Amino acid sequence: xxxxxxxxxxxxxxxxxxxxxxxxxxxxxxxxARVCRKCGCQDLVDHEMPHTGRLLAHTVLKEPSxxxxxxxxxxxxxxxxxxxxxxxxxxxxxxxxxxxxDTRVRLTIRKLAEDTKRGTIFYGxxxxxxx
Amino acid sequence: MSRAYVAxxxxxxxxxxxxxxxxxxxxxxxxxxxxxxxxxxxxxxIVGNMFSGAGSxxxxxxxxxxxxxxxxxxxxYKVEGACGSGGAAVHNGYLxxxxxxxxxxxxxxxxxxxxxxxGRATAALAMADSAxxxxxxxxxxxxxxxxxHAMYVKKHGVAKEEMAGFPVLGHRNAASARHSxxxxxxxxxxxIRSPIISDPIRLMDSSPICDGAAALLIVNERKAKELGDVMxxxxxxEVAANLFTIYERPxxxxxxxxRAAAGRALAKAGVKIGQVxxxxxxxxxxxxxxxxxxxxxxxxPGQAPKDVTKGRFxxxxxxxxxxxxxxxxxxxxxxxxxxxxxxxAYLQVSGKAERNQVKGAKVGMTxxxxxxxxxxxxxxxxxxx
Amino acid sequence: xxxxxxxxILGYGAYVPIFRLPTTEVARVWRGEGAGPNKEKxxxxxxxxxxxxxxxxxxxxxxxxxxxxxxxxxxxxxxxxYVVKPTSTMLVxxxxxxxxxxxxxxxxxxxxTEAMQFNIALVSSGMIRAGLAVGVDTAQxxxxxxxxxxxxxxxxxxxxxxxxxALATFEASTSYxxxxxxFWRRPGEKFPSHLGRFTGEPAYFHHIESCVRAHxxxxxxxxxxxxxxxxxxxxxxxPLEVGAKLGFKPEQLEPGLLNxxxxxxxxxxxxxxxxxxxxxxEPGDRILMASFGSGAGSDAFTIEVTDxxxxxxxxxxxxxxxxxxxxxxxxALYVRFRGKLQD
Numbered sequence: 001x002x003x004x005x006x007x008x009x010x011x012x013x014x015x016x017x018x019x020x021x022x023x024x025x026x027x028x029x030x031x032x033a034r035v036c037r038k039c040g041c042q043d044l045v046d047h048e049m050p051h052t053g054r055l056l057a058h059t060v061l062k063e064p065s066x067x068x069x070x071x072x073x074x075x076x077x078x079x080x081x082x083x084x085x086x087x088x089x090x091x092x093x094x095x096x097x098x099x100x101x102d103t104r105v106r107l108t109i110r111k112l113a114e115d116t117k118r119g120t121i122f123y124g125x126x127x128x129x130x131x
Numbered sequence: 132m133s134r135a136y137v138a139x140x141x142x143x144x145x146x147x148x149x150x151x152x153x154x155x156x157x158x159x160x161x162x163x164x165x166x167x168x169x170x171x172x173x174x175x176x177i178v179g180n181m182f183s184g185a186g187s188x189x190x191x192x193x194x195x196x197x198x199x200x201x202x203x204x205x206x207x208y209k210v211e212g213a214c215g216s217g218g219a220a221v222h223n224g225y226l227x228x229x230x231x232x233x234x235x236x237x238x239x240x241x242x243x244x245x246x247x248x249x250g251r252a253t254a255a256l257a258m259a260d261s262a263x264x265x266x267x268x269x270x271x272x273x274x275x276x277x278x279x280h281a282m283y284v285k286k287h288g289v290a291k292e293e294m295a296g297f298p299v300l301g302h303r304n305a306a307s308a309r310h311s312x313x314x315x316x317x318x319x320x321x322x323i324r325s326p327i328i329s330d331p332i333r334l335m336d337s338s339p340i341c342d343g344a345a346a347l348l349i350v351n352e353r354k355a356k357e358l359g360d361v362m363x364x365x366x367x368x369e370v371a372a373n374l375f376t377i378y379e380r381p382x383x384x385x386x387x388x389x390r391a392a393a394g395r396a397l398a399k400a401g402v403k404i405g406q407v408x409x410x411x412x413x414x415x416x417x418x419x420x421x422x423x424x425x426x427x428x429x430x431x432p433g434q435a436p437k438d439v440t441k442g443r444f445x446x447x448x449x450x451x452x453x454x455x456x457x458x459x460x461x462x463x464x465x466x467x468x469x470x471x472x473x474x475x476a477y478l479q480v481s482g483k484a485e486r487n488q489v490k491g492a493k494v495g496m497t498x499x500x501x502x503x504x505x506x507x508x509x510x511x512x513x514x515x516x
Numbered sequence: 517x518x519x520x521x522x523x524x525i526l527g528y529g530a531y532v533p534i535f536r537l538p539t540t541e542v543a544r545v546w547r548g549e550g551a552g553p554n555k556e557k558x559x560x561x562x563x564x565x566x567x568x569x570x571x572x573x574x575x576x577x578x579x580x581x582x583x584x585x586x587x588x589x590x591x592x593x594x595x596x597x598y599v600v601k602p603t604s605t606m607l608v609x610x611x612x613x614x615x616x617x618x619x620x621x622x623x624x625x626x627x628x629t630e631a632m633q634f635n636i637a638l639v640s641s642g643m644i645r646a647g648l649a650v651g652v653d654t655a656q657x658x659x660x661x662x663x664x665x666x667x668x669x670x671x672x673x674x675x676x677x678x679x680x681x682a683l684a685t686f687e688a689s690t691s692y693x694x695x696x697x698x699f700w701r702r703p704g705e706k707f708p709s710h711l712g713r714f715t716g717e718p719a720y721f722h723h724i725e726s727c728v729r730a731h732x733x734x735x736x737x738x739x740x741x742x743x744x745x746x747x748x749x750x751x752x753x754x755p756l757e758v759g760a761k762l763g764f765k766p767e768q769l770e771p772g773l774l775n776x777x778x779x780x781x782x783x784x785x786x787x788x789x790x791x792x793x794x795x796x797x798e799p800g801d802r803i804l805m806a807s808f809g810s811g812a813g814s815d816a817f818t819i820e821v822t823d824x825x826x827x828x829x830x831x832x833x834x835x836x837x838x839x840x841x842x843x844x845x846x847x848a849l850y851v852r853f854r855g856k857l858q859d
Contacts, residue, residue: 002267010263015571015610031264031379057285059277060330061269065257066250068269071563076274076329078282078378086378088270088278092563093534093843096330101285109571109610110563112269121597123568123606124267131833 215501217469305456524682529576552665587644592627671784
């Protein structure tokens with residue numbers, strides 16, 4: 001089950017797509033890199049990624065991990081943000097049968113999972129077709 | 132610096148072992164290997180395993196096994212690299228012997244998966260990938276491979292009938308193997324009609340969730356000679372790590388770690404890929420076998436599915452792969468797989484492969500991946516003389 | 517109530533989920549045939565809730581307003597994801613604001629307009645430069661109850677700030693409340709209860725009429741001084757009836773009437789009607805908005821549209837587009853989405 005303290009640490013990553021940016025070469029990284037993969041600099045600062053991008057590939061997931069059982073089936077997409085950084089996210093408000101690669105998508109905050117025993121809700125990013 | 136040899140192997144049946152625990156499996160495989168060479172007492176115990184904690188509430192597997200084998204005082208520890216734990220454990224045993232720090236290492240790979248229901252097993256397997264950015268968004272390990280499969284098909288236009296050649300081959304070889312999980316051959320129709328699990332991956336494209344353990348005794352040259360049996364050298368043992376997730380990689384279809392490990396292993400062993408007699412390749416899903424073979428240079432880009440369909444990789448083909456069924460046919464108890472592969476390679480080059488024998492096999496390669504080519508190990512075994 | 521310094525709306529944003537439950541479906545399950553007073557209602561997906569929807573509307577409003585800082589974030593709702601743990605703080609995190617006055621307000625369907633009133637006071641007092649008011653709900657109706665036809669999900673957010681930067685300004689606001697228990701829910705209960713026809717005259721009509729009459733007196737306006745009128749809309753009929761009683765013509769209400777296609781979004785209802793009206797309003801138009809919240813009370817506002825609206829609203833998403841973006845669900849999917857299967 002998702003750890004609530006780890007979740008709290010990651011809020012801005014999940015709500016605002018906060019990655020890191022290299023202070024030397026300007027390269028942007030999401031997930032956040034601690035050592036710049038382009039120039040090796042260790043001085044990176046928090047930086048918000050663009051909230052829009054395009055869908056590179058997608059799959060309809062039918063057998064989720066335990067905590068996501070109540071959401072199945074759902075679409076998982078590989079998304080390339082407008083700055084070239086890539087991430088995985090569910091794609092919502094779409095009909096999976098008609099979903100095309102290269103569709104322009106944007107971030108939306110949705111519920112990811114709930115710990116029904118403890119009563120905590122975990123929110124994070126999913127993506128939905130523009131507008 | 133010594134050379135390292137595989138002296139003996141042990142393997143449990145791969146399957147659903149409701150009545151055998153994690154420990155039962157480890158001990159069974161280990162005793163098989165040890166009893167084959169009663170004169171050798173291991174001076175080190177290394178266990179390869181992925182999720183004994185999440186699956187059985189048990190860590191510290193090195194001491195756990197050593198204790199049951201009455202091997203007190205020897206170095207004993209667990210090595211983990213997701214589904215590549217087995218290969219990493221073998222590598223560690225190899226290094227100990229090469230460095231003259233051990234004379235005889237017991238390497239045991241084990242996984243107990245069937246005690247978990249599907250949802251929990253899926254969650255445990257997903258721990259191979261990022262907790263914060265893969266698991267948290269609801270992606271599973273299968274979905275990562277499904278995305279890869281979709282991109283692979285889009286790039287090369289591969290027909291699903293051709294991809295199906297991999298599981299068909301796996302089941303055919305597994306049917307005659309003693310320790311394999313599946314004994315029933317399947318057809319291309321069976322594969323492409325099987326239900327979709329994570330589009331486009333079907334049930335029969337996926338290796339099964341199962342239990343099993345395999346063990347090896349890796350010894351130095353002196354101990355190997357004393358046995359008077361065929362000498363099987365571990366001619367190379369290489370491990371390589373990739374960028375952690377597929378979305379951090381410039382090209383998700385390029386198995387960088389596989390290429391690095393295979394390249395180094397072949398160079399170390401002084402062997403070209405064309406001189407290898409068989410390859411035990413990591414076919415967790417049909418697409419991983421295809422991409423691994425292409426990254427190693429065995430097949431051209433997008434060509435591996437055509438090669439398997441043409442019969443190039445059959446047991447009696449130009450370059451046999453997965454001679455006992457591979458992950459799909461023999462089974463994939465994740466942390467154990469890498470050790471099963473090396474054990475199978477030993478059986479091949481030592482001429483003990485029975486109905487699955489590749490004629491004249493002398494040099495074999497194994498390829499074991501943790502995650503999606505994230506922790507990849509390649510071993511080359513060679514018969515001396 | 518007139519603020520000392522003039523304040524207005526810098527930006528607004530609405531959100532309506534894409535799913536629609538036809539009322540014929542509700543009637544089919546519970547009555548065998550027929551329909552409700554409205555055609556359809558908007559239904560949130562199972563991974564949406566008051567907070568996730570508030571994020572959408574708030575981000576749209578902030579983008580239109582072009583503000584970087586918010587001195588207040590006030591969320592009016594009766595369907596908070598947590599009973600104890602403010603939705604406003606989660607919204608604050610999503611907006612990247614921390615030095616804000618954040619609070620959740622509850623007054624049934626008028627909590628959103630209250631959030632607006634507090635923001636007007638905070639801005640006009642000079643304590644903050646700009647603040648956010650959100651009215652949002654994932655309203656629940658007891659299965660089989662007539663409210664199930666209309667209880668819907670959605671809402672709107674407004675950034676309030678100085679009149680010099682506003683697309684519409686507030687002239688005044690009036691409130692009228694009394695202890696009238698027409699509709700209520702005790703802690704731990706999943707669905708609200710209500711007094712049927714009593715929710716009409718003694719509740720909805722009495723409070724809106726009392727409030728608006730007082731407001732017209734305070735401002736010196738008559739119904740014909742207004743271009744548009746937006747009333748809380750629990751069903752398609754009530755706003756037209758109360759409008760007529762007060763002397764407004766049906767054409768004045770037209771752009772704000774959404775209940776027929778999306779149902780009653782509770783704390784979002786008046787605000788989303790206002791957003792829809794602003795989508796078509798011209799500079800110089802005068803708008804009356806009067807909400808109603810059970811318990812009970814009404815808030816009325818006189819709003820004047822400025823020149824800035826034409827360019828500013830191009831940065832938004834028209835309510836009409838959101839309504840048109842719709843996917844029908846049946847009663848079974850609705851029950852799954854809204855978690856009505858759990859005990």
